[in-house]
Amino acid sequence: MKLLDDIHHKLTALERQHLRRQIRTLDTPCSPHIRIGERELLAFCSNDYLGLANHPALVEAMAEGARTYGVGSGAAHLVSGHSRAHALLEEQLAAMLSPWIPQARALFFCTGYMANLAVTPALVEAGDTASKTSGRAIFADALNHASLIDATRLARDADVIEYAHADVAALGAALAGSAAGHKLIVTDAVFSMDGDIAPLPALAQLAEQHDAWLVVDDAHGFGVLGEHGCGALEHFKLRSEHIVYTGTLGKAAGAAGAFVVAHASVIEWLLQRARTYLFTTASPPAVAHTVSRSLALIAGSEGQQRRAALQDNIEHFKSRLQTQQWRLLPSSTAIQPLLIGSNGAALAAASALDRAGLWVPAIRPPTVPSGTARLRIALSAAHTHHDIDTLCDALAGAEQETQ
Template sequence: MNLIADIDRKLDALAAHSLIRRRRVTDGACAPRQTVDGRDLLAFCSNDYLGLAAHPQVIEALREGASLYGAGSGASHLVSGHSRAHQILEERLAEWMVPNLIEARALSLCTGYMANLAILTALGQDADAMIFSEALNHASLIDGARLAKAGVSVYPHGDVAALEAMLAASAAATKIVVTDSVFSMDGNLAPLPELLAACERHGAWLVVDDAHGFGVLGRSGRGALEHFGMKSPNLIYMGTLGKAAGVGGAFIAAHASVIELLIQRARPYIYTTAAPPALAHALLASLAIIGGAEGAQRRAHLAKLIDTLRGALRFEHWQLPVSHTAIQPVIIGSNDDALRVSASLHEQGLWVPAIRPPTVAPGTARLRVTLSASHTLDDVTRLAHALNELEKAAP
């Protein structure tokens, strides 16, 4: 019982700082309008940026995939779990990345978290390697760096000059710079072209986590590398497939030799059961939509929603950082105030979660508003009005 008492004390400490998190139960498909804990809400909190999670063509492809390949893969990729569906998906993704990578090859994994662990632990397996990590990187990148045998240095957010000085001073045999493309709690973009130029000057890899850019950024939705027009053998790209692509999983794209090294070295890839092949089959439908005319229309509508929301918000005390992506943070400050505002929105039928430390820095608790192409202009106007009124009434 002393062990349980110790756990309870830790939970009490979290509660005292307004850091307890609660799960909510949703019914039905992922969509702006959901039944949550038995109540109908308008949601602004999913990463389904293009609204593909409930797209009829994707649902039908998932059903077809289950009929072709069954419910599960049965083993890891290197045993017997690598199906024809996985192979076709990887080939399609590699084709997508050809304009941005040299001798592009792709590797699919179960989650973006696993993909980031795979990259950093495999490339950083040698003790004479050094990882240079962006200060605001996602937890999966931070954990991947911690698990690697390489040393780790953190460079300030978006500070290319500081990174360049660190690279110049490093005698590491292998240098790995890693960054988010779109920062998940702020919505801003990393200066990827400048980072790549620094990496090329100093013989370093640039690992780009494009979890929130794939499907949304770029003329054809191929992500941050397309958005910036980048191409280099120094690039290693990670894209998730459960956000804008609407299904699940992730992929790594890089030079074929890099991918082969990951297959041979990356423990998160080697020692886990492959994702159900039906998901890979469904993702082929997602890619067809993203890269086609409908995908372009959905991105255009999403851009209009972003402009509408930012144009309608009128804050005197809260902060609306610059973001031209679907992630629109409203920084409130204290944990209690962020929870209070989130609860007030909930009372009005709007679901916008409060984000608190350690996900964000102390004193920057916020609402993380995320927009989807499935939202309407009226949805966004309703949210903006509610936020403006709550900010006026804030103490």
């Protein structure tokens, strides 16, 4: 009983601080226009940036994958769960990233969270024998995603040095001051709650200069950034064999799963050591089959059109919002956060939008630092200008209501 009392107190405290989260159940597929029970809502909350999550060709690919491979993999990849669909997808991902990562090989994971949990601990462990005397250090951006933070927690025996968000000078000083023999820089490529893009060319340069490796989590850039949707590395035309690149497939790619692309030897090491790869059932081959189709769309003319439509929507939104008082964070990506500050005010703004038939999530700590609660507006190629105008009109109304 004591534990239940403690839980009850903690839940009440969360409620008081406007931090209690609630789950909503959708009755329609992921799309800008959704229904929850009887309520129709215009949604700006998914990471389906290209509008592929309910694309007819991908729905068909999932059905075809299930007919071909069944619905379950039956085992972990290294036992018997690795199907031809997984292998083909990994080849496709490696080919896509090979202009940016020499000797690229790919490893498919069930989720981005699991991919990130795999990479940092395995890379830290790999540095063990080479640098036993001089130690290992991880240099992490202060606004990294929870999965990267948890990965550093799992990387035993490494010093973790957090540098100020996107602060190249601070990172340079931290690297210069470190005596560690094995160094890893770990960063989001597109920051999930701010929408800004990490200064990857400068980070890669520092990595070369200080003999460090650079782990890049491109969950929100893969599919969206770069002419062919290859992500942040293509966006910056950045090529390095010291980059370990993770991407997720449940966001712009519209399906599920994630991957790591790196030098073939790094991937071979992950295959031996990554616990979130070794000790979990492989995701259904039908998912890999679907993602393969999605990657073909992303790399082709349809992907290009969708990226152009998304860009157009981003520009339309930003220009419409210029006349309002909201504090829009400086983001050029599909993630357009409005900084509010207090948890209560962010919730009040989200509720005002909800009453107007819009779903825009209020993001609060611990997802963002305390005092920086915000509305996270996520735009998609599937939104129309009319959808965005509706949002901006509702934001103008909410502004008056909440200020």
